Amino acid sequence: MIREYRTIEEVAGPLMLIRQVDGVKYDELGEIELEDGSVRRCRVLEVNGRNVLVQLFESAAGLNLSSSKVRFTGHGVQLPVSSNMLGRVFNGMGEPIDGGAKIIPDKLLDINGTPINPAARYYPSEFIQTGVSTIDGLNTLVRGQKLPIFSGSGLPHADLAAQIARQAKVRNSDSKFAVVFAAVGITFEEADFFISDFKKTGAIDRTVLFINLASDAAIERISTPRMALTAAEYLAFDCNMHVLVILTDITNYAEALREVSAARKEVPGRRGYPGYLYTDLATMYERAGRKMGSEGSITMIPILTMPEDDKTHPIPDLTGYITEGQIILSREMYKKGYMPPVDVLPSLSRLKDKGIGEGKTREDHSGVLNQLFSSYARGKDAKELMVVLGEAALTPMDRLYARFADEFEMKFINQGFYEDRSIEQTLDLGWELLSILPKSEMKRIKPEFVEKYWPKEA
C-alpha cells in the first residue's frame, strides 16, 4: 500500500523536508499532490532517520505545507521507452508535448543508468565523416566518442552541431542511424533552429527531442540530459541503432546542479560548483560508447558555452578531463568570417589515432594531420612576430610559414556550414596548402607518402 504524508516541514528553494516518513529509499521518486489535484515530482536526496530531504523537479510555487500530500513511488525516476519515440518531442521530464499519444512503453528504464563495465566496451575506431575539414582532417570523430563543442556566447555552435547532425555518415555502411537531441535551458529560438533544420532535412523522423527551454523550471534540467541518454541507450543497445546525442547547453545543466548544491549548503568547490561536479558530469558523458553484445553505439556531442570564453572555468575544464577531446570555437575566427570558426590548435580528438589511416581514411592521414598542425602553429608564431616587428624581420622560411597560416585559415578552416567535404577532398586540400612550404619541411610525413601525394606542378 502506498502511504501518503502530510508532514511537509520545510520548503526552501528546490528542496523540501518531510518528517515522520518510513520505508523510503535513497534516490526514490516521489509525487506531491497539491490541493487542486495537480501533481509535481521530487527525488529523495537524503534519508536521515525519519526525515527525508527531497529535491523538487518543478517550481515550488503554490505548494502549501499543510494541504499538500506526498507519496513515494518505490522506484527511481524512470523513462518509458520504445522505438516509437523516434520523431517525437518530449519535455524535460520525458512527457510528450507534441500533442501526440502517450508512448506505449516497451520498457521502463531508470534514467540514471548503470556504469558500463570497461571490460565490456569496444574501443571506438570507426571513422565518422562529418564533412567538416577541421573535424575530419584534424580532430577526427569516431563512433562511440564523446566530443564536446566549447563555445562562447554569440558563437555559432548551433550551426556547427546542426551541420554535423546533417552530414555525419559512416562510409560503406548502411546501418540504422538516429539523433537524440536534448535542449537544456536554451532559448526558444535556438531550439527552433534545430527543429526546423531537422525538419528541412527530413531528419526529424529519426530524431527524438527533449526540450527544456530557458523558461522551464531550472531544476528540471538536472533530469533532461539523463532522459535523453536513457532514450539513446535504448535505441543504441536495444534497437541496435547508431545514435548521435546532442546535448546543449551543459553550462545550464551545471548551473542547475549548483543551485541544488547551494540550497543544501554543501561545501563548494571552485566557483561555487559542487565538489562532485566532475563525477556528476562523468556519469552522463561516460554513457557514450560501444559495448559488447550490441551493434549500436552512442556518439555524444555536448555543447557548452564557456563563461567569458574561459577554458579554465570549471565546466569546460572538468568536461575536457572526461570527454575524448574537444572542438573549441574561436571568436577571432568568427570575427574574420571564417565558418565554422574552429580554433584548431587547442581542439583535439583523443580517439583519432585508431580511427584514421589505411582502410579507414587514407594512409597519409596521420602524417598530414601532424604536419598541418605543427606548420600552422609555426605559422601563427611567425605571424605574431610579424605584428610586432614587421614582415622584414622574418626569415624567408618564416615568411612562407606565415603565408601558409593565412591560406590555411582561409581555405581549410573556412568552408561554410553547407559545404560537405569528403575526407579525400580534405586531405588533398591539406597537401595543396602544404605545398606552399618546401618539401624538405615535411618532417612529420613519411617520405614515401610525400612522394606519392605531393601535388604535381601544374
Added chain:
Amino acid sequence: MIEGKILKVSGPLVVAEGMREANMFDVVHVGEQRLIGEIIEMHGDKASIQVYEETAGIGRGDKVVSTGAPLSVELGPGLIRNIYDGIQRPLEAIRLKAGSNITKGIEEPALDREKVWHFETDLKFGDKVAPGDVYGYVQETEVIRHKIMVPANKSGVIVDMRSGDFRVTDAIGKIKLQDGSIEDVKLMQKWPVRISRPYKEKLPPVEPMITGQRSIDALFPIAKGGTACVPGPFGAGKTVVQHQLAKWSDVDIVIYIGCGERGNEMTDVLREFPELTDPRTGKSLMERTVLIANTSDMPVAAREASIYTGITIAEYYRDMGFNVAVIADSTSRWAEALREMSGRLEEMPGEEGYPAYLTSRLAQFYERAGKVVCLGSDQRIGTLSAIGAVSPQGGDISEPVTQATLRIVKVFWGLDASLAYKRHFPAINWLNSYSLYRDKLSDWFSENVSKDWMNLTSRCMKILQIESGLEEIVKLVGMDALSADDRLTMEVARSVREDFLQQFAFDDVDGFTHLDKQYALMCLIFEFEDRSRKAIAKGASIEKLVNLPVRERIGRAKSVPYDKYKDEFEKIKTEIGVELDDLVAEAKEG
C-alpha cells in the same frame, strides 16, 4: 556477526546504528543487495560507512552486517592479465556473469577459484621457514614465475609440502607454527590494503627505470623505486605518457590504475596490450600487467580504495623480488573522492574544500614506493616505482593536489598545453620539469651507456635554456638581429626539440628508443653543432647552413629502425662533414 540498522543515507555515505562492537575500517554489507562498504567513523554505536556501490534503493531500517575484517585484497597466482574494479572485483568475470553493465551487489572472488596451477617446491618435512621465505613457485604467465611466500606474520616448520596441481584455495602443504598449531598452506593469501606490506630495509634507488622515452630517460630520468608525477591540463597528453610508461618501462610488473578516468582508456589498454610485444621478453605486454579500473562513472567511494588496492598488489610482487611500477591515472580524482566523502562527513575543509589530511594521505601513498630488501632469508631486492598523473583544475599547478604531490615526489614531468597545441609530444616542458635522481643515476649511465651521457644530456638542457633567453630577444628585435652564432644556437635548440625530444607514441619505431640510440642521436645533433660552429668561424653563410639537406636526414634519424641505425648514423655523420666542407669552400671562393 555484528548487525546494525541504517539511520541515514546521503549518497555514498550511510550511517548505521547498533554497531558499537564493530571495528574501524571493517568491511560491511549494506542492505538486502549486500552492497560493499567500509566503516570510516564511529560515534557511540553509530558507524559512518562509505559504500563502494551506488546507494539508490537503500533506506532507513535496512540492515548492515559487518564482516569483521578490514578491506583486503586476495594475493596469489592469477592476478596478472586481470582487470579489477577499485575493490578488486574481477570485471571480466562480472561481465560474463552480469552482462555489459555493472549491476549492484555482485560478489565474485578476485582470484579464479577453479583454475588449477602447477606448484613446484623443494621444501620437505622439517624445513624451517621464516616470514617472506619462498614455499615454492607457480608459473603465472609465460614471463612471471610467481613466488608463493610465507606470510609476513608466520614462521614455523614444514610438516608437509609437495609439488603438484592445485587451485588457489587448496592446501599445498602444512606448517607447524611456533605456538605448536598446525595450519594449511595455500597458494592464496590476503592483505589489508591500507597497511603497507613489511620489508627488511629500504635502500636508496640508484638504477634508472628505462622508459624508452627520450625526454624522460635523457633529461628527467626516474629511478627504479622512485616516485614521479605528471601534472598537466586536459589534452596535454598525460594519458599517452602514462600508457607509454606502462608499455615500455623495463620493469617486470606493471600495475595500471585507472582512477576516475575514461572507460575507453581502460578498454584501450585492455585491448591493445595483449597485441603488443614487450621488447625485452618478446612476449605480450599483458603477461606482466594488472589493471585496476574505477572509471569516472563508477561509484566514487571505490575510487578512494582503488589506489590502495593497486599499490598493495604492487607490494606483493615487489616482495617476490620483482621490479614493479604502479601507474595511477589520476590521483586528482582520488583526491576529489576524498573531498566528496569529507564533505559528506561534514568535516571542516582545508584548501579548496579538500580535507586537511590530503597531504598526509598522498605522502603515505607515495612512501609505499621504494627499493627494498624483501622479507625472506635470500635477501632478494625488489623495487616499487610509483608514477601518478595529476589533473590540476584549469591547468593551474598551484592547486592543492599538485602542490601536495610536488612536495613528496622526486620527479616532475610538467606537461604544457602550449606544447601540445603545437603537437610537440610528449609535451613535457623542459624548462620547469625536474628530476632529483639525475645525479644519483649518473654513475649508472656512465657505466652502462657512455661516459659522455651526462655531458650530452646537460648540454641539451643548457641549449634549451639559452634558447628561451634568445627567444625573448627575437620577439623584441627579430631574428636578423642575432649573430650567426646565436642563430646557430637557435637552430640546434630547435633540432634538439624536434629531432630528439619530440617522439611520436603511435609510431612503431619512434615509440620506444634504446638508450644507445638515444645517445647516438644526441651525438649526431651536437656533431652538427660543433662542425657548424667551426664552419661559421671560417666564414660559411648561416642562411645556407640552416638549409643544408643533411638537416632533413638528421630530422628523420629517430625513425631509423634499431637494427640499421648504426650504419645510417655513420652515413649522416659523413654527410655532415661533406656538406659543411663544401659550404666553407664556397665561402672561401666567394
